[in-house]
Amino acid sequence: xxxxxxxxxxxxxxxxxxxxxxxxxxxxxxxxxxxxxxxxxxxxxxxxxxxxxxxxxxxxxxxxxxxxxxxxxxxxxxxxxxxxxxxxxxxxxxxxxxxxxxxxxxxxxxxxxxxxxxxxxxxxxxxxxxxxxxxxxxxxxxxxxxxxxxxxxxxxxxxxxxxxxxxxxxxxxxxxxxxxxxxxxxxxxxxxxxxxxxxxxxxxxxxxxxxxxxxxxxxxxxxxxxxxxxxxxxxxxxxxxxxxxxxxxxxxxxxxxxxxxxxxxxxx
Amino acid sequence: xxxxxxxxxxxxxxxxxxxxxxxxxxxxxxxxxxxxxxxxxxxxxxxxxxxxxxxxxxxxxxxxxxxxxxxxxxxxxxxxxxxxxxxxxxxxxxxxxxxxxxxxxxxxxxxxxxxxxxxxxxxxxxxxxxxxxxxx
Numbered sequence: 001x002x003x004x005x006x007x008x009x010x011x012x013x014x015x016x017x018x019x020x021x022x023x024x025x026x027x028x029x030x031x032x033x034x035x036x037x038x039x040x041x042x043x044x045x046x047x048x049x050x051x052x053x054x055x056x057x058x059x060x061x062x063x064x065x066x067x068x069x070x071x072x073x074x075x076x077x078x079x080x081x082x083x084x085x086x087x088x089x090x091x092x093x094x095x096x097x098x099x100x101x102x103x104x105x106x107x108x109x110x111x112x113x114x115x116x117x118x119x120x121x122x123x124x125x126x127x128x129x130x131x132x133x134x135x136x137x138x139x140x141x142x143x144x145x146x147x148x149x150x151x152x153x154x155x156x157x158x159x160x161x162x163x164x165x166x167x168x169x170x171x172x173x174x175x176x177x178x179x180x181x182x183x184x185x186x187x188x189x190x191x192x193x194x195x196x197x198x199x200x201x202x203x204x205x206x207x208x209x210x211x212x213x214x215x216x217x218x219x220x221x222x223x224x225x226x227x228x229x230x231x232x233x234x235x236x237x238x239x240x241x242x243x244x245x246x247x248x249x250x251x252x253x254x255x256x257x258x259x260x261x262x263x264x265x266x267x268x
Numbered sequence: 269x270x271x272x273x274x275x276x277x278x279x280x281x282x283x284x285x286x287x288x289x290x291x292x293x294x295x296x297x298x299x300x301x302x303x304x305x306x307x308x309x310x311x312x313x314x315x316x317x318x319x320x321x322x323x324x325x326x327x328x329x330x331x332x333x334x335x336x337x338x339x340x341x342x343x344x345x346x347x348x349x350x351x352x353x354x355x356x357x358x359x360x361x362x363x364x365x366x367x368x369x370x371x372x373x374x375x376x377x378x379x380x381x382x383x384x385x386x387x388x389x390x391x392x393x394x395x396x397x398x399x400x401x402x403x404x
Contacts, residue, residue, distance in 0.1 A: 058379075092291065092292055093293050098293075099292070099293065099296035121291075238347055242343065243341055243342075243343050245317070246316060249315055249317060253320070257296075257338050258296060261297065261369065261372055
């Protein structure tokens with residue numbers, strides 16, 4: 001598995017060099033040496049072009065499809081384990097929103113987790129190569145690697161982003177991820193997940209300017225049944241930028257802004 | 269002597285119809301109120317996670333107050349048409365803000381979904397709301 005990650009990192013470096021012309025990566029996907037009617041060429045020709053910088057719209061802070069802003073966070077079908085953790089959470093959004101949060105990302109700049117990356121109002125880009133697909137997020141400069149047409153390794157470690165494998169299904173890129181650790185939240189309203197989390201993402205371009213994500217979440221330790229939610233992202237004309245989480249900057253903001261709104265104001 | 273003014277008013281429904289999104293949330297603010305502040309800028313922190321602007325103003329009784337205003341992150345504010353030089357220390361500022369619920373002189377004037385009115389040395393900066401999407 002380590003070799004696979006090293007190989008993936010090498011491929012990412014090469015891919016980043018070509019990021020400015022990402023569409024060319026798609027264009028070159030069919031190997032030029034192969035006959036046009038070979039099985040490999042036919043498979044490559046069916047690769048949907050998902051390239052572009054995709055803007056994440058603000059809002060949609062919960063993955064509950066019937067409660068996207070977390071007004072009723074307890075309505076998801078939770079196990080007692082999942083409900084207990086939801087009730088202990090002090091999230092930044094939803095019915096239990098707090099300006100004195102215990103959100104590990106907000107408090108410690110911990111990685112927010114794969115699924116929450118789709119909720120921050122920055123953008124991401126998709127780089128497709130035959131062996132790997134990369135999702136590069138502007139926020140925190142997180143990059144995900146999706147190993148194409150491979151099974152998950154058997155010796156999985158639990159990690160922040162989990163292990164992602166992918167395939168194309170018609171016009172969709174299907175990403176199957178397991179091997180998450182249990183240190184992140186599903187969303188911005190405090191829904192928990194365990195290390196048994198299994199997610200399936202279907203990304204498809206519904207039109208030139210719109211990318212749709214259909215996400216199915218399964219976690220038998222936290223939820224009594226799986227559920228599926230959707231988000232859409234718009235093609236952006238902005239280049240990719242930088243927004244990092246710095247603990248020193250966050251602590252300064254906490255002190256100068258947030259702490260002052262949750263404590264009694266100074267006597268006049 | 270700069271005449272400073274503090275006005276408390278209710279925000280119109282359109283401004284609060286879309287949930288405000290700052291990644292820390294807005295739980296500490298009264299999003300149904302807008303305060304208009306007038307006075308000099310004393311400091312600008314153009315930094316993540318949110319730009320912070322410090323200014324002097326006066327309350328309705330004329331007492332001096334030192335306010336701290338939160339805006340969105342630098343990258344998003346740039347996409348909304350601001351630059352790091354849009355507001356500088358020493359500028360004369362008229363600024364709207366949603367004040368802290370606890371009465372502290374702290375407010376949020378912008379998130380990923382809105383930017384309230386900012387007039388710097390008489391020139392308005394780009395605002396944003398449901399009817400004014402980010403510049404593309």
